[in-house]
Amino acid sequence: MVLRGKAWKFGDGISTDHIAPGRLFHLRSNLPELAKHVMEDANPEFASKMEKGDFIVAGKNFGLGSSREHAPAIIKIAGVSAVLAKSFARIFFRNAINLGLPVLICDTDGIDEGDELEVDMSAGKIRDITKGMEIEFVPLPDIMVKILNDGGLLKHIEKHGGFGV
Amino acid sequence: MGKTIVEKIIGSHSDRELEAGQFTVADVDICLLQDGTGPLAVKRLQDIKMERAVRPERTVIFLDHASPSPRRELANDHSTLRAFSKKTGVCLSEVGEGVSHQIIAERYVNPGDLVVGADSHTCTAGAFGAFATGMGSTDVAVAIALGKTWLRVPESYLVRVTGEFQKAVYSKDLILHLIGTIGADGATYKALEFCGDAVERMGMPDRLTVSNMAVECGAKCGIFPSDDITRRYMEEMGRGDGFKEIVADSDARYEESIEIDLANLGPIISFPHTVDNTRPVEECRGIKIDQVSIGTCTNGRIEDFRIAAKILKGEERDRDTRLMITPASKAVYTRMVREGLLDIFLDAGAVINPPGCGPCVGVHQGILADGEKCLATQNRNFLGRMGNPDSKIFLSNPAVAAYTAIRGEISDPREVL
Numbered sequence: 001m002v003l004r005g006k007a008w009k010f011g012d013g014i015s016t017d018h019i020a021p022g023r024l025f026h027l028r029s030n031l032p033e034l035a036k037h038v039m040e041d042a043n044p045e046f047a048s049k050m051e052k053g054d055f056i057v058a059g060k061n062f063g064l065g066s067s068r069e070h071a072p073a074i075i076k077i078a079g080v081s082a083v084l085a086k087s088f089a090r091i092f093f094r095n096a097i098n099l100g101l102p103v104l105i106c107d108t109d110g111i112d113e114g115d116e117l118e119v120d121m122s123a124g125k126i127r128d129i130t131k132g133m134e135i136e137f138v139p140l141p142d143i144m145v146k147i148l149n150d151g152g153l154l155k156h157i158e159k160h161g162g163f164g165v
Numbered sequence: 166m167g168k169t170i171v172e173k174i175i176g177s178h179s180d181r182e183l184e185a186g187q188f189t190v191a192d193v194d195i196c197l198l199q200d201g202t203g204p205l206a207v208k209r210l211q212d213i214k215m216e217r218a219v220r221p222e223r224t225v226i227f228l229d230h231a232s233p234s235p236r237r238e239l240a241n242d243h244s245t246l247r248a249f250s251k252k253t254g255v256c257l258s259e260v261g262e263g264v265s266h267q268i269i270a271e272r273y274v275n276p277g278d279l280v281v282g283a284d285s286h287t288c289t290a291g292a293f294g295a296f297a298t299g300m301g302s303t304d305v306a307v308a309i310a311l312g313k314t315w316l317r318v319p320e321s322y323l324v325r326v327t328g329e330f331q332k333a334v335y336s337k338d339l340i341l342h343l344i345g346t347i348g349a350d351g352a353t354y355k356a357l358e359f360c361g362d363a364v365e366r367m368g369m370p371d372r373l374t375v376s377n378m379a380v381e382c383g384a385k386c387g388i389f390p391s392d393d394i395t396r397r398y399m400e401e402m403g404r405g406d407g408f409k410e411i412v413a414d415s416d417a418r419y420e421e422s423i424e425i426d427l428a429n430l431g432p433i434i435s436f437p438h439t440v441d442n443t444r445p446v447e448e449c450r451g452i453k454i455d456q457v458s459i460g461t462c463t464n465g466r467i468e469d470f471r472i473a474a475k476i477l478k479g480e481e482r483d484r485d486t487r488l489m490i491t492p493a494s495k496a497v498y499t500r501m502v503r504e505g506l507l508d509i510f511l512d513a514g515a516v517i518n519p520p521g522c523g524p525c526v527g528v529h530q531g532i533l534a535d536g537e538k539c540l541a542t543q544n545r546n547f548l549g550r551m552g553n554p555d556s557k558i559f560l561s562n563p564a565v566a567a568y569t570a571i572r573g574e575i576s577d578p579r580e581v582l
């Protein structure tokens with residue numbers, strides 16, 4: 001699978017409150033509506049200006065905080081093709097894989113806002129076309145690869161009638 | 166090679182012995198959902214036609230975050246969860262009962278249990294010597310329906326705490342200090358295991374505060390060995406039968422050791438907008454505060470309110486500072502009433518919120534205005550956490566919070582205790 005799009009750059013410590021603010025709690029059962037506010041407290045323009053296929057590119061500890069799966073869910077619904085970060089908070093990372101949203105651990109320092117990126121999931125490589133450079137990402141553990149390839153945890157469970165590991 | 170507590174617990178819930186770094190599919194004892202994450206979990210189970218629970222008597226849905234419901238959409242979410250509970254037989258903790266993590270401590274968790282919850286502070290139950298960790302709605306939905314979850318056994322950091330707590334210093338300061346030292350991602354994917362003479366003397370309420378905040382440095386769980394203090398607490402709660410001793414082997418392997426001496430620890434404040442942005446209280450004096458909030462799953466227990474009441478007795482809040490008191494559970498509320506704490510708080514000019522999460526997550530009961538500053542005893546101060554990204558949240562222990570309410574600015578309770 002090859003993903004293409006533009007980079008939207010964010011800093012360290014983007015919390016689930018930046019991504020899916022608690023004050024919008026009442027929209028949690030209306031994810032398409034909540035998705036219109038995705039990343040609102042980190043960059044209020046992101047939701048209206050991003051295009052399908054774009055990437056979120058961040059620093060350390062992306063997705064820290066609450067367990068709300070609504071955070072990766074609305075990133076996916078908004079059309080973001082993958083999140084690239086130097087590191088991820090544990091629950092967010094797991095939630096993203098469960099939903100089939102690729103989350104890639106890599107050195108994001110060289111990527112700037114607006115760079116054109118291409119991600120080859122099976123080769124484990126990110127190409128920054130604007131800069132003409134290649135970045136490797138850390139491979140996922142086997143179980144997460146299986147879940148992601150099956151299209152998320154629910155599809156994985158349906159396919160195997162339980163945990164297929 | 167000896168085993169850490171998490172290696173033992175996850176291993177005993179799997180079909181083989183395990184050590185850190187290995188993956189497994191493990192049996193789950195307790196599952197929890199709350200009103201923010203529950204509706205999505207229910208939807209997931211409906212999507213795959215698995216609306217069922219393997220252990221309904223140990224699966225609990227808590228209506229605690231938006232409780233009582235402040236608006237129609239959230240009232241409808243509560244209805245969804247009530248219907249799911251009726252259909253599957255899982256337990257329902259109604260509006261007014263309190264915050265999930267406090268009730269899990271009061272009524273459900275036993276040492277050695279494996280607990281997963283769709284709430285990041287599920288790690289609170291680690292205070293009992295249980296492996297307890299937060300996950301998302303889909304993971305917990307699957308755990309409810311299959312009775313199992315997949316896990317990677319985490320490496321453990323041993324945190325050795327020695328010495329005595331100084332005046333006006335509590336376990337909240339200990340955990341804020343630890344998070345400030347190692348950073349908000351300092352223990353990502355790791356288990357924190359606490360030991361040392363100070364831990365052996367520490368009461369359950371203090372342990373719960375520490376375990377509660379393990380996730381704020383990225384940890385998967387924050388775990389205490391179970392001992393006589395655990396046993397006595399469980400007996401007081403009327404469920405001493407569930408006690409068993411859970412300890413690490415003396416030759417267990419730890420990835421890192423961290424030493425904390427309480428002799429050098431004073432009250433700590435977390436500055437906006439990250440929990441690890443900590444400073445000693447003496448460096449924060451004079452910051453004007455518009456609202457003080459005492460409560461939550463971190464510091465909403467009777468012991469916390471006794472500390473606050475000691476300072477607030479016969480005093481009044483500053484005229485420019487609102488004071489919110491939110492008991493973590495109905496049991497805590499009842500004791501507040503019986504011990505006369507409610508009178509002290511009301512005389513001091515406090516608002517008493519019903520048991521639950523209160524203003525902690527920005528849904529209701531104390532949302533901040535633009536430019537306002539709040540000092541709260543909760544566990545998080547992220548941008549926008551209390552409902553307004555144009556406000557600032559500081560975190561502290563209950564004594565600092567109570568004294569600050571009287572003074573109207575961040576103040577050091579060592580002056581009056």
Ligand code: SF4
Nearest residue numbers: 264461462522525526
């Ligand atoms: S009190 Fe706050 S931190 Fe605790 S469960 Fe409720 S919202 Fe979460």
